[in-house]
Amino acid sequence: MVESTSQTIATVERAADVLLLFAKPNNPHLGVTDIAEQLSLSKAAVHRILASLRSRGFIELIEESRRYQLGAASLSLGIAYLARIDVRQIASAELHQLSLASKETATLSIRTGDERIYVDQIRPEREIVMSVPIGVPFPLHAGGSSKAFLAFLAPDEQVRYLAKQMLSVTDKTIIDSGKLREELAEIRQRGFASSFGERQAGAASIAAPVFDHAGSPAAVISLSGPADRFKDEIDDCVPLLLAATARVSRRLGHNPIS
Numbered sequence: 001m002v003e004s005t006s007q008t009i010a011t012v013e014r015a016a017d018v019l020l021l022f023a024k025p026n027n028p029h030l031g032v033t034d035i036a037e038q039l040s041l042s043k044a045a046v047h048r049i050l051a052s053l054r055s056r057g058f059i060e061l062i063e064e065s066r067r068y069q070l071g072a073a074s075l076s077l078g079i080a081y082l083a084r085i086d087v088r089q090i091a092s093a094e095l096h097q098l099s100l101a102s103k104e105t106a107t108l109s110i111r112t113g114d115e116r117i118y119v120d121q122i123r124p125e126r127e128i129v130m131s132v133p134i135g136v137p138f139p140l141h142a143g144g145s146s147k148a149f150l151a152f153l154a155p156d157e158q159v160r161y162l163a164k165q166m167l168s169v170t171d172k173t174i175i176d177s178g179k180l181r182e183e184l185a186e187i188r189q190r191g192f193a194s195s196f197g198e199r200q201a202g203a204a205s206i207a208a209p210v211f212d213h214a215g216s217p218a219a220v221i222s223l224s225g226p227a228d229r230f231k232d233e234i235d236d237c238v239p240l241l242l243a244a245t246a247r248v249s250r251r252l253g254h255n256p257i258s
Contacts, residue, residue, distance in 0.1 A: 014049055015053060018039065018046070018049050018059075019058060019074065022059075028070075029062060029065065030067060031068070032046050035050075054071070057072050058071050058073045087248070087252065088108060088110075088119050088219075091120070091210065091219065092120065094244040094248055095120060095121070095122040101240050102124075102223050102240055103124045103126060104124055104129070104130070104224060104230065105122065105130040105131065105223065105224050105225065106121065106221065107120065107121040107145065107223075107224065108219055108221055109149070109220045111140070111149050111217070111219075112137060114139065115139055115140065116137070116146055117134075117135055117138070118132045118135070118136070118145075128226055130200075130224045130225050132224070138199060141174065143199030144195035144222055145199075145220045147184065148187065148192065148208055149209065149220055150184060151185075151188050151209075152209045152211075162177040163177070170197055170199065170201050171197075172198045172201075173198045173199070191242055192241060193207045194206050194207075195207075196231070203225070203226065204225060204227040204230040206234055207221065207223075207241075209245065210245050210248045210249050211249040211252065211256075212253065213253030213254060215254065218252055221245050221248070222241075223240070
Protein backbone atom coordinates (compact mmCIF):
# COMPACT_ATOMS: atom_id res chain seq x y z
CA MET A 1 0.00 0.00 0.00
CA VAL A 2 2.83 2.37 0.90
CA GLU A 3 4.62 1.55 -2.36
CA SER A 4 1.43 2.17 -4.36
CA THR A 5 0.94 5.55 -2.68
CA SER A 6 4.56 6.50 -3.38
CA GLN A 7 4.16 5.57 -7.04
CA THR A 8 1.00 7.67 -7.29
CA ILE A 9 2.74 10.68 -5.76
CA ALA A 10 5.69 10.26 -8.14
CA THR A 11 3.33 10.11 -11.11
CA VAL A 12 1.56 13.29 -10.01
CA GLU A 13 4.89 15.05 -9.52
CA ARG A 14 6.07 14.06 -13.00
CA ALA A 15 2.82 15.29 -14.53
CA ALA A 16 3.25 18.61 -12.71
CA ASP A 17 6.83 18.83 -14.00
CA VAL A 18 5.56 18.37 -17.56
CA LEU A 19 3.00 21.16 -17.17
CA LEU A 20 5.60 23.49 -15.66
CA LEU A 21 7.87 22.77 -18.60
CA PHE A 22 5.31 24.29 -20.97
CA ALA A 23 5.18 27.39 -18.76
CA LYS A 24 8.84 28.20 -19.30
CA PRO A 25 9.74 30.98 -21.76
CA ASN A 26 10.18 29.82 -25.36
CA ASN A 27 8.48 26.46 -24.66
CA PRO A 28 4.96 26.88 -26.12
CA HIS A 29 5.20 23.68 -28.19
CA LEU A 30 7.06 20.56 -27.13
CA GLY A 31 7.52 17.09 -28.54
CA VAL A 32 7.85 13.83 -26.65
CA THR A 33 11.63 13.78 -27.18
CA ASP A 34 11.99 17.37 -25.89
CA ILE A 35 10.11 16.55 -22.70
CA ALA A 36 11.91 13.25 -22.16
CA GLU A 37 15.33 14.88 -22.50
CA GLN A 38 14.58 17.91 -20.34
CA LEU A 39 13.02 15.90 -17.51
CA SER A 40 15.24 12.80 -17.81
CA LEU A 41 12.23 10.55 -18.39
CA SER A 42 11.71 7.68 -20.78
CA LYS A 43 9.63 8.36 -23.89
CA ALA A 44 7.18 5.71 -22.74
CA ALA A 45 6.68 7.53 -19.43
CA VAL A 46 6.19 10.85 -21.24
CA HIS A 47 3.59 9.29 -23.55
CA ARG A 48 1.62 8.01 -20.54
CA ILE A 49 1.74 11.39 -18.80
CA LEU A 50 0.70 13.28 -21.92
CA ALA A 51 -2.17 10.88 -22.53
CA SER A 52 -3.45 11.46 -19.00
CA LEU A 53 -3.10 15.25 -19.28
CA ARG A 54 -4.83 15.23 -22.68
CA SER A 55 -7.78 13.28 -21.26
CA ARG A 56 -8.36 16.14 -18.80
CA GLY A 57 -7.80 18.92 -21.32
CA PHE A 58 -4.55 20.21 -19.81
CA ILE A 59 -2.55 19.36 -22.94
CA GLU A 60 -3.51 19.45 -26.63
CA LEU A 61 -1.86 17.69 -29.55
CA ILE A 62 -1.00 19.74 -32.65
CA GLU A 63 -1.77 17.19 -35.34
CA GLU A 64 0.33 18.81 -38.09
CA SER A 65 3.57 18.79 -36.10
CA ARG A 66 2.79 16.02 -33.58
CA ARG A 67 3.88 18.39 -30.87
CA TYR A 68 1.97 19.43 -27.77
CA GLN A 69 0.77 22.68 -26.25
CA LEU A 70 -1.19 23.73 -23.17
CA GLY A 71 -4.91 23.06 -23.37
CA ALA A 72 -8.08 24.84 -22.30
CA ALA A 73 -8.05 23.35 -18.80
CA SER A 74 -4.65 24.94 -18.16
CA LEU A 75 -6.07 28.26 -19.31
CA SER A 76 -8.97 27.87 -16.89
CA LEU A 77 -6.55 27.39 -14.00
CA GLY A 78 -4.60 30.47 -15.05
CA ILE A 79 -7.75 32.55 -15.29
CA ALA A 80 -8.89 31.34 -11.87
CA TYR A 81 -5.55 32.38 -10.38
CA LEU A 82 -5.53 35.77 -12.11
CA ALA A 83 -9.05 36.42 -10.80
CA ARG A 84 -7.63 36.21 -7.30
CA ILE A 85 -4.99 38.83 -7.95
CA ASP A 86 -7.05 41.37 -9.90
CA VAL A 87 -6.82 43.29 -6.66
CA ARG A 88 -3.20 44.02 -7.59
CA GLN A 89 -4.32 46.23 -10.47
CA ILE A 90 -7.07 47.84 -8.39
CA ALA A 91 -4.70 48.61 -5.51
CA SER A 92 -1.79 49.84 -7.64
CA ALA A 93 -2.66 53.54 -7.52
CA GLU A 94 -3.31 53.37 -3.78
CA LEU A 95 0.10 51.83 -3.15
CA HIS A 96 1.76 54.65 -5.08
CA GLN A 97 -0.18 57.29 -3.15
CA LEU A 98 0.51 55.61 0.18
CA SER A 99 4.24 55.40 -0.44
CA LEU A 100 4.34 59.00 -1.65
CA ALA A 101 2.38 60.32 1.34
CA SER A 102 4.20 58.29 3.99
CA LYS A 103 7.64 58.20 2.36
CA GLU A 104 7.77 54.49 3.27
CA THR A 105 7.35 51.20 1.43
CA ALA A 106 3.77 50.20 0.57
CA THR A 107 3.05 46.53 -0.14
CA LEU A 108 0.19 44.30 -1.23
CA SER A 109 -0.19 40.67 -0.12
CA ILE A 110 -2.60 37.90 -1.02
CA ARG A 111 -3.34 34.73 0.91
CA THR A 112 -2.42 31.24 -0.31
CA GLY A 113 -3.85 28.75 2.19
CA ASP A 114 -1.98 29.00 5.49
CA GLU A 115 0.54 31.40 3.98
CA ARG A 116 0.55 34.74 2.24
CA ILE A 117 2.80 36.27 -0.40
CA TYR A 118 3.73 39.80 -1.43
CA VAL A 119 2.50 40.49 -4.97
CA ASP A 120 3.45 44.17 -5.25
CA GLN A 121 5.46 46.87 -3.54
CA ILE A 122 6.20 50.56 -4.06
CA ARG A 123 9.36 51.93 -2.47
CA PRO A 124 9.94 55.61 -1.69
CA GLU A 125 12.86 57.65 -2.91
CA ARG A 126 14.87 57.60 0.31
CA GLU A 127 18.37 56.44 1.05
CA ILE A 128 17.28 53.71 3.48
CA VAL A 129 14.04 51.87 2.67
CA MET A 130 12.45 48.49 3.30
CA SER A 131 12.17 46.00 0.45
CA VAL A 132 10.12 42.80 0.48
CA PRO A 133 10.55 39.55 -1.49
CA ILE A 134 7.79 39.22 -4.10
CA GLY A 135 6.22 35.79 -4.34
CA VAL A 136 7.90 34.26 -1.28
CA PRO A 137 5.41 32.61 1.12
CA PHE A 138 5.25 33.56 4.79
CA PRO A 139 3.13 31.94 7.51
CA LEU A 140 -0.03 33.72 8.66
CA HIS A 141 1.32 34.39 12.17
CA ALA A 142 4.57 36.15 11.24
CA GLY A 143 4.50 39.91 10.65
CA GLY A 144 1.91 42.64 10.28
CA SER A 145 0.51 41.60 6.90
CA SER A 146 0.19 37.99 8.02
CA LYS A 147 -1.61 38.89 11.24
CA ALA A 148 -3.94 41.22 9.34
CA PHE A 149 -5.11 38.20 7.35
CA LEU A 150 -5.31 35.85 10.33
CA ALA A 151 -7.25 38.28 12.50
CA PHE A 152 -10.08 38.60 9.98
CA LEU A 153 -10.45 34.97 8.91
CA ALA A 154 -13.64 33.10 9.74
CA PRO A 155 -13.58 31.89 13.38
CA ASP A 156 -13.27 28.21 12.46
CA GLU A 157 -10.35 28.92 10.13
CA GLN A 158 -8.59 30.94 12.81
CA VAL A 159 -9.13 28.26 15.45
CA ARG A 160 -7.74 25.61 13.11
CA TYR A 161 -4.65 27.71 12.36
CA LEU A 162 -3.93 28.52 16.00
CA ALA A 163 -4.10 24.82 16.86
CA LYS A 164 -1.12 24.18 14.56
CA GLN A 165 2.49 24.21 15.62
CA MET A 166 3.76 27.68 14.72
CA LEU A 167 7.43 28.25 13.99
CA SER A 168 9.46 31.39 14.60
CA VAL A 169 10.66 33.46 11.66
CA THR A 170 12.62 35.82 13.95
CA ASP A 171 13.10 35.90 17.70
CA LYS A 172 10.18 38.38 17.86
CA THR A 173 7.65 36.14 16.11
CA ILE A 174 4.67 35.34 18.33
CA ILE A 175 4.19 31.56 18.40
CA ASP A 176 2.23 31.21 21.65
CA SER A 177 -1.37 30.59 20.56
CA GLY A 178 -2.84 32.30 23.64
CA LYS A 179 -0.85 35.50 23.19
CA LEU A 180 -1.50 35.51 19.47
CA ARG A 181 -5.24 35.01 20.00
CA GLU A 182 -5.34 38.06 22.27
CA GLU A 183 -3.46 40.17 19.76
CA LEU A 184 -5.72 39.06 16.91
CA ALA A 185 -8.75 40.21 18.90
CA GLU A 186 -7.11 43.63 19.34
CA ILE A 187 -6.34 43.80 15.61
CA ARG A 188 -9.98 43.10 14.73
CA GLN A 189 -11.09 45.84 17.11
CA ARG A 190 -8.76 48.57 15.86
CA GLY A 191 -8.74 47.47 12.20
CA PHE A 192 -5.01 47.08 11.62
CA ALA A 193 -2.01 45.02 12.71
CA SER A 194 1.46 46.14 13.66
CA SER A 195 4.79 44.34 13.79
CA PHE A 196 8.21 45.16 15.12
CA GLY A 197 10.73 42.68 13.81
CA GLU A 198 8.33 39.70 13.77
CA ARG A 199 9.01 38.79 10.14
CA GLN A 200 12.23 40.68 9.46
CA ALA A 201 14.65 41.86 12.13
CA GLY A 202 14.99 45.64 12.27
CA ALA A 203 11.79 46.27 10.36
CA ALA A 204 8.44 47.63 11.50
CA SER A 205 5.10 47.70 9.74
CA ILE A 206 1.39 48.34 9.98
CA ALA A 207 -1.07 46.40 7.84
CA ALA A 208 -4.81 46.32 7.20
CA PRO A 209 -7.06 44.01 5.19
CA VAL A 210 -8.86 44.73 1.95
CA PHE A 211 -12.31 43.12 2.05
CA ASP A 212 -14.25 41.62 -0.85
CA HIS A 213 -18.01 41.75 -1.44
CA ALA A 214 -18.54 38.91 1.05
CA GLY A 215 -16.61 40.66 3.80
CA SER A 216 -13.64 38.29 3.61
CA PRO A 217 -10.02 39.54 3.50
CA ALA A 218 -9.12 39.47 -0.19
CA ALA A 219 -5.72 41.10 0.32
CA VAL A 220 -3.66 43.10 2.80
CA ILE A 221 -1.95 46.45 2.31
CA SER A 222 0.94 47.45 4.54
CA LEU A 223 3.37 50.27 5.16
CA SER A 224 6.82 49.41 6.45
CA GLY A 225 10.15 50.98 7.24
CA PRO A 226 13.23 50.63 9.45
CA ALA A 227 11.95 50.14 13.00
CA ASP A 228 13.89 53.04 14.55
CA ARG A 229 12.35 55.48 12.09
CA PHE A 230 8.94 53.96 11.50
CA LYS A 231 7.92 53.76 15.17
CA ASP A 232 7.67 57.58 15.22
CA GLU A 233 5.60 57.63 12.00
CA ILE A 234 2.91 55.09 12.88
CA ASP A 235 0.35 57.57 14.25
CA ASP A 236 0.49 59.55 11.01
CA CYS A 237 0.49 56.45 8.79
CA VAL A 238 -2.49 54.59 10.28
CA PRO A 239 -5.18 56.98 8.91
CA LEU A 240 -3.53 56.89 5.47
CA LEU A 241 -3.50 53.10 5.47
CA LEU A 242 -7.09 52.64 6.66
CA ALA A 243 -8.39 55.17 4.14
CA ALA A 244 -6.58 53.37 1.31
CA THR A 245 -7.84 49.90 2.28
CA ALA A 246 -11.38 51.25 2.61
CA ARG A 247 -11.25 52.65 -0.93
CA VAL A 248 -9.92 49.42 -2.41
CA SER A 249 -12.51 47.41 -0.46
CA ARG A 250 -15.32 49.52 -1.89
CA ARG A 251 -14.03 48.87 -5.40
CA LEU A 252 -14.20 45.15 -4.64
CA GLY A 253 -17.85 45.49 -3.67
CA HIS A 254 -17.46 45.60 0.09
CA ASN A 255 -20.24 47.36 2.00
CA PRO A 256 -19.20 47.79 5.67
CA ILE A 257 -22.75 48.63 6.71
CA SER A 258 -24.11 45.30 5.50
